[in-house]
Amino acid sequence: MMDEYKDKRYIKEIIKEYNILLESWGSSESWDLNQFKTLENMIFETTKIDVNANTLKRFFQQKTGNPQLATKDALCRFLGYSGYTDFVMKKTKKEETTNIQTEDVVEETKEHTNDTDKKADSSQLEKAPNKVTKDPEEVSNRIYKKNKWYVNFAIILLLIIGGYMLYTYKLKDMYVEYLLSKIEFTTSQVKGICPLTVTFSYHIPASLFEDITVMYEEANGDISERKLNENIDKINATYIYEGEAFCHLKYKDRIIKTIPVECRKTGWSVFVREERKKIFRVFPMEQAYNDSGYVSLPIENVPQEAHTNHMFVSYVFYKEKLIDGDNFIYEARVRNSKQENAVPCSDIIMYIHSDTAMHGFAMNENGYAYIKFISGENTIKGDEYNLSRFNFNSSEWHVMTIKVVNKKTTFYVDGEEVLGMDYKEPLGYANELTLRFKGCGAVDYVKVSNLDGKVVYEKNFDPDKR
Secondary structure, X not given: OOOXXXXXXXXXXXXXXXXXXXXXXXXXXXXXXXXXXXXXXXXXXXXXXXXXXXXXXXHHOOOOOOXXXXXXXXXXXXXXXXXXXXXXXXXXXXXXXXXXXXXXXXXXXHHHHHHHHHHHHHHHHOOOOOOOOOOHHHHHHHHHHHHHHHHHHHHHHHHHHHHHHHHHHHHHHHHHHHHHHOOEEEEOOOEEEOOEEEEEEEEOOHHHHHHEEEEEEOOOOOEEEXXXXXXXXXXXXXXXXXXXXXXXXXXXXXXXXXXXXXXXXXEEEEEEEEHHHOEEEEEEHHHHEOOOOOEOOOHHHOOHHHOOOOEEEEEEEEEEEEEEOOEXXXXXXXXXXXXXXXXXXXXXXXXXXXXXXXXXXXEEOOOHHHOEEEEOOEXXXXXXXXXXXXXXXXXXXXXXXXXXXXXXXXXXXXXXXXXEEEOOOOOOEEEEEEEEEEEOOEEEEEEEEOOOOXXXXXXXXXXXXX
């Protein structure tokens, strides 16, 4: 059983190592309860052992006479030891090594004195007829002890350097990552009519604050960056251009959090996206008008670098409070053929959005893994379910329909039911219609109605009916 004196000494050693590790906090004697709660969370995330903040406070301020072994175990594991016993053994070994070094120095001093005496004796014995020589075994032992001292010194030096590097490059980084994970960065609004002013709320640990900046990215690519005034506050940003914008939170040169912002204009627009090349462009709907009785963006209007098999063109209509997102009928007549520059495994995607969720489905020609159905919080995807029963020729005209009645969604193609889904969380008011194509696609007409058949919005792109 370890005596009480040694146990207290090892407790002080533990406290000493924590003071070195958390030097930026100041002395552990001055830590407040919030810092002990932070340490409680750090220990639990590393060791999965829960040590109460009040227990930690009593331990570090040495107000408990006999801390429990579980507490000492958890504290030592966080420092990188396998437990309290491992900590004690390594400390004991270190002390023994130090004692051995001290003994070796004393022994060397004695040997040096003896050597001096022996030299004096030798000078006197030189006059004697028989010459006296040194004992080879004695010389060998002395060399061995000297070498042992140097080896022990080198080991201790390496341990010190290793401990410093572990703290600098590992534990310190772990602590920074832990603090970064505690950053809060939120907003209540991410979509609206431009110019759109968005309020962002943030809460940043004080020790990271000086290295944090916020960067605004407009839909046209314009970027501005600024420092924050307080570590707990709100900031406002106004986005001017239609399309997809962002607000980034940065730690030094690293983006740690991003909130996308969708700026819309009332009415129709055309979006071109090539995600792999990070290309996004917005065009006025007038560029998609033609005399063929439907709308389709000409391929020559699409940036040349976006002419790939991953290009998507979307025809988007936005109007605030368009219709009740939980009770409506939404239909559109669409096509995606070679004439509209459809790419291989061409598909047609139909969405209706609110500020919080969406309904929609994607039909694909032969690419069954790309078929999907979305309703509120629920999604069915072809890469998770076998949807090969859905035969779909995207090069022909189809009427695609979404009907929602009291959180029950039904999807139709050419009047035939394709799939039904339920959902729980209400959408609220729908405000955006999207018809998306892998290629340029074509839209003949769009209609949104109440469940009683009363038309809320209708758009026919035939030039004679516009």
